[in-house]
Amino acid sequence: MAYRTVNPYTEQTIQEFAEHTDSEVEAALAKADALFRADWSKGGRELRLAILARLSDLITANRDALANTMAEEMGKPLSQGQMEADLCADIARYYADKADDILKPEPVSSDVGEGWIEYHPVGVLLAVEPWNFPIYQLIRVVAPAIALGNPVIYKHAGIVPQSAALFADLVRRAGAPEGAVTNLYISAAKVAELIGDDRVRGVALTGSEGAGSKIGARAGEMLKKSTLEMGGSDVFVVLDDADLAKAVEGGIFARLGNAGQMCTAAKRFIVQRGIADAFTQAFVGAMQAVPMGDPKNPQTLLGPMASREGLESLSRQVEEAVGYGATVLTGGKRAERTGFFYEPTVLSDVMPDNPAFYQEFFGPVALLFVADDDDAIVALANDSKFGLGGAIYSADIARARALASRIESGMVFINTPTISRPELPFGGVKRSGYGRELGDVGIKEFVNRKLVVVAGA
Ligand code: NAP
Numbered sequence: 300m301a302y303r304t305v306n307p308y309t310e311q312t313i314q315e316f317a318e319h320t321d322s323e324v325e326a327a328l329a330k331a332d333a334l335f336r337a338d339w340s341k342g343g344r345e346l347r348l349a350i351l352a353r354l355s356d357l358i359t360a361n362r363d364a365l366a367n368t369m370a371e372e373m374g375k376p377l378s379q380g381q382m383e384a385d386l387c388a389d390i391a392r393y394y395a396d397k398a399d400d401i402l403k404p405e406p407v408s409s410d411v412g413e414g415w416i417e418y419h420p421v422g423v424l425l426a427v428e429p430w431n432f433p434i435y436q437l438i439r440v441v442a443p444a445i446a447l448g449n450p451v452i453y454k455h456a457g458i459v460p461q462s463a464a465l466f467a468d469l470v471r472r473a474g475a476p477e478g479a480v481t482n483l484y485i486s487a488a489k490v491a492e493l494i495g496d497d498r499v500r501g502v503a504l505t506g507s508e509g510a511g512s513k514i515g516a517r518a519g520e521m522l523k524k525s526t527l528e529m530g531g532s533d534v535f536v537v538l539d540d541a542d543l544a545k546a547v548e549g550g551i552f553a554r555l556g557n558a559g560q561m562c563t564a565a566k567r568f569i570v571q572r573g574i575a576d577a578f579t580q581a582f583v584g585a586m587q588a589v590p591m592g593d594p595k596n597p598q599t600l601l602g603p604m605a606s607r608e609g610l611e612s613l614s615r616q617v618e619e620a621v622g623y624g625a626t627v628l629t630g631g632k633r634a635e636r637t638g639f640f641y642e643p644t645v646l647s648d649v650m651p652d653n654p655a656f657y658q659e660f661f662g663p664v665a666l667l668f669v670a671d672d673d674d675a676i677v678a679l680a681n682d683s684k685f686g687l688g689g690a691i692y693s694a695d696i697a698r699a700r701a702l703a704s705r706i707e708s709g710m711v712f713i714n715t716p717t718i719s720r721p722e723l724p725f726g727g728v729k730r731s732g733y734g735r736e737l738g739d740v741g742i743k744e745f746v747n748r749k750l751v752v753v754a755g756a
Pocket of ligand 1 (some may be wrong): 429455487509510511513562661731
């Protein structure tokens with residue numbers, strides 16, 4: 300049984316779900332494709348934007364139910380689940396309010412005549428999504444797709460089947476017709492088969508490099524456009540003149556939010572030498588003091604990891620890092636209690652010959668580096684196969700801006716951890732993937748930019 304809710308706090312299996320059958324998958328695809336050919340996709344946008352506005356309200360009305368389900372399925376602390384729901388409501392509202400403006404035809408000047416670009420839907424999209432933000436990962440694809448008129452079929456991660464179903468139900472209750480957004484419990488093999496179907500016109504994946512390379516290759520083989528949002532090993536740079544308390548507070552949230560299971564979590568802390576001792580002491584102390592426990596307790600900041608596999612893989616990674624010479628400043632092992640808990644951990648002395656140097660730590664483990672100047676910071680930051688986000692803390696904004704421009708990543712934030720907002724395009728470079736979600740850029744990924752020219756006009 301591939302779709303299963305296991306409560307990571309109790310380690311108990313809650314519910315299992317059967318995969319959809321071949322005929323159910325075919326019926327879902329046929330409905331989605333029929334909708335694309337109907338007025339719903341091809342007609343005016345008003346009806347679809349009204350659905351998004353209602354979806355926003357419904358998410359807000361159901362924020363506690365959504366947060367509860369996330370806590371039970373993948374251990375996200377309630378307050379963080381509520382924050383996720385609020386962000387999702389904002390994303391639906393953003394596209395409801397802004398899509399008309401973002402998608403209005405754009406003039407193109409030419410000696411042939413009057414020209415313009417129109418934005419049209421392309422057809423059924425397949426979205427393959429991870430469990431770490433069970434609702435947010437879906438709405439990043441679904442909200443712009445509804446605004447445009449692209450029907451979506453999604454395959455969510457096997458460990459969050461209830462979140463997957465809950466979201467589909469909210470979309471339905473918002474008034475979306477059957478076929479607009481469909482949740483399917485399917486295997487990787489079925490995903491590959493669907494990508495090969497002519498009715499599927501694009502594929503969006505958020506997930507690991509392994510899944511990205513398989514799905515990207517399959518999409519390329521079938522001449523379909525794909526967007527890939529994959530892992531990261533984001534830097535969190537603290538310059539000598541940074542506000543120490545603010546940097547520590549931001550660093551804790553950036554590393555321990557969602558139990559460290561964020562693609563844009565701060566994974567490599569690069570601290571300038573002048574502030575290194577003070578930052579290390581304060582940061583390690585704050586890591587040790589973090590309230591860890593029941594995700595349903597409002598005081599909890601650090602919940603369990605989402606799965607036994609994730610916990611075991613992180614434990615092996617840390618053991619290997621230590622085997623190659625890393626120093627454990629705090630933590631370094633599974634917490635001795637029921638639930639998939641890993642102790643908040645800080646590792647230093649991770650050298651380039653340590654496999655950990657280039658790995659993504661998808662859990663509450665921070666790597667700490669010390670650098671002397673801006674050139675050394677940039678060299679260390681860019682010595683990574685990933686390039687997703689990054690943060691710089693400094694009182695000198697001009698210097699931080701110059702540094703931000705030199706870091707090879709899709710996003711850099713100054714004096715705040717990497718955050719997501721509806722209007723901010725999200726995505727990376729290098730092995731973090733390609734394409735963007737959210738903002739005006741994100742809605743134009745799966746779109747037909749149709750050129751129309753009137754000669755001599
Ligand atoms: P994962 O194993 O790649 O799973 C992600 C999704 O892909 C799941 O729905 C999974 O289904 C599916 N999948 C896996 N292999 C597949 C294949 N060969 N064909 C089709 N579907 C496949 O990723 P994860 O380990 O759960 O998630 C963590 C990773 O995602 C991290 O690297 C993280 O950094 C990255 N991430 C990136 C972003 C971003 O926006 N850049 C955001 C969040 C997470 P099953 O669950 O059924 O295996």
